[in-house]
Amino acid sequence: MDYPHRPVLVREVVKYLVAVPDGTYVDGTVGNGGHSLAIGKGLTGKGSLICIDRDADAVAISKKRLTPFGRRISVIRASYADLDQVLMELEVEKVDGVLLDLGMSSSQLEESGRGFSFLRDEPLDMRMDTDNKVTARDLVNSLSPKELESILKKYGEERRAKSIVRAIVRAREKEPIETSFRLAGLIKSVSPPSYGSKVKHPATRTFQAFRIAVNRELQNIEVFLNKVPYLLAKGGRLVILSYHSLEDRCIKKAMFEWEKGCTCPPDFPQCVCGKIPTFKRLFKKGLRPDKGEIDENPRARSAVMRAAERI
Numbered sequence: 181m182d183y184p185h186r187p188v189l190v191r192e193v194v195k196y197l198v199a200v201p202d203g204t205y206v207d208g209t210v211g212n213g214g215h216s217l218a219i220g221k222g223l224t225g226k227g228s229l230i231c232i233d234r235d236a237d238a239v240a241i242s243k244k245r246l247t248p249f250g251r252r253i254s255v256i257r258a259s260y261a262d263l264d265q266v267l268m269e270l271e272v273e274k275v276d277g278v279l280l281d282l283g284m285s286s287s288q289l290e291e292s293g294r295g296f297s298f299l300r301d302e303p304l305d306m307r308m309d310t311d312n313k314v315t316a317r318d319l320v321n322s323l324s325p326k327e328l329e330s331i332l333k334k335y336g337e338e339r340r341a342k343s344i345v346r347a348i349v350r351a352r353e354k355e356p357i358e359t360s361f362r363l364a365g366l367i368k369s370v371s372p373p374s375y376g377s378k379v380k381h382p383a384t385r386t387f388q389a390f391r392i393a394v395n396r397e398l399q400n401i402e403v404f405l406n407k408v409p410y411l412l413a414k415g416g417r418l419v420i421l422s423y424h425s426l427e428d429r430c431i432k433k434a435m436f437e438w439e440k441g442c443t444c445p446p447d448f449p450q451c452v453c454g455k456i457p458t459f460k461r462l463f464k465k466g467l468r469p470d471k472g473e474i475d476e477n478p479r480a481r482s483a484v485m486r487a488a489e490r491i
């Protein structure tokens with residue numbers, strides 16, 4: 181069977197994540213299971229992998245795809261932000277590695293029917309976890325112009341946020357904006373023909389911004405980064421692939437601070453905070469896919485990978 185999502189930097193993920201092939205690992209964003217499949221192959225018969233996704237469709241797809249590994253791989257519907265609870269329920273104290281591959285999968289974009297894509301006419305939902313209450317439709321139709329502008333600027337880095345918000349507000353006064361096509365059409369109608377390019381539709385940034393807001397993606401990363409140091413065994417690895425500069429910035433900052441330890445101002449004659457380094461970065465600069473991978477999988481073009489080892 182063909183799986184629409186092609187995993188990014190697969191060889192590098194396995195190389196930096198799996199230091200102990202007998203160990204216990206977590207794929208916190210299993211998606212279509214592409215990375216998990218490669219990690220599973222890199223483990224011995226004693227190794228195990230706990231796979232998590234908040235999207236019920238992703239859980240169903242990856243469960244099926246990872247069946248050949250039997251009980252060595254378990255697939256659970258949860259948020260990686262709740263990894264501590266997931267491990268507690270499984271009676272696992274510490275793990276030897278955690279992978280996060282952030283953003284959305286090609287299946288969500290192309291097949292979910294939840295309005296992630298401006299190229300498909302679908303209900304404006306954008307929830308990865310359909311048990312959550314708030315949809316993109318709710319945000320688009322109920323937030324104030326100021327709140328909408330802030331979402332577009334912060335999560336989409338959209339330069340034309342003001343005029344897009346004006347178009348949204350004008351349109352929703354007549355009738356609620358219910359579908360991805362309607363939202364995309366509004367954005368297109370207020371964008372100069374030169375805005376965007378052949379590869380970037382003028383609605384790209386707005387759709388990204390609403391998806392990030394609906395799924396509280398940055399908040400989840402923050403929660404996760406606060407928990408993960410306590411969940412990794414000594415020598416355990418953390419590998420994160422991100423596709424957005426805001427995400428990468430907070431991952432980079434967390435890894436830098438873990439490595440540095442002491443947070444005293446530089447002019448203090450001696451450390452008074454007592455913080456010691458808890459991680460060692462496995463490489464300093466974010467790793468990016470090469471041209472060959474980007475040509476084969478254009479989704480890889482914005483990927484940045486960072487990795488650190490618990491010490």
Ligand SMILES: C[S@@+](CC[C@H](N)C(=O)[O-])C[C@H]1O[C@@H](n2cnc3c(N)ncnc32)[C@H](O)[C@@H]1O
Binds near residue numbers: 186260
């Ligand atoms: C880029 S895809 C992962 C693709 C996967 N690595 C593969 O090889 O198929 C991102 C996945 O993360 C999931 N996701 C996003 N936020 C999540 C969260 N807070 N907890 C768990 N899964 C999440 C999405 O539902 C999506 O399936």
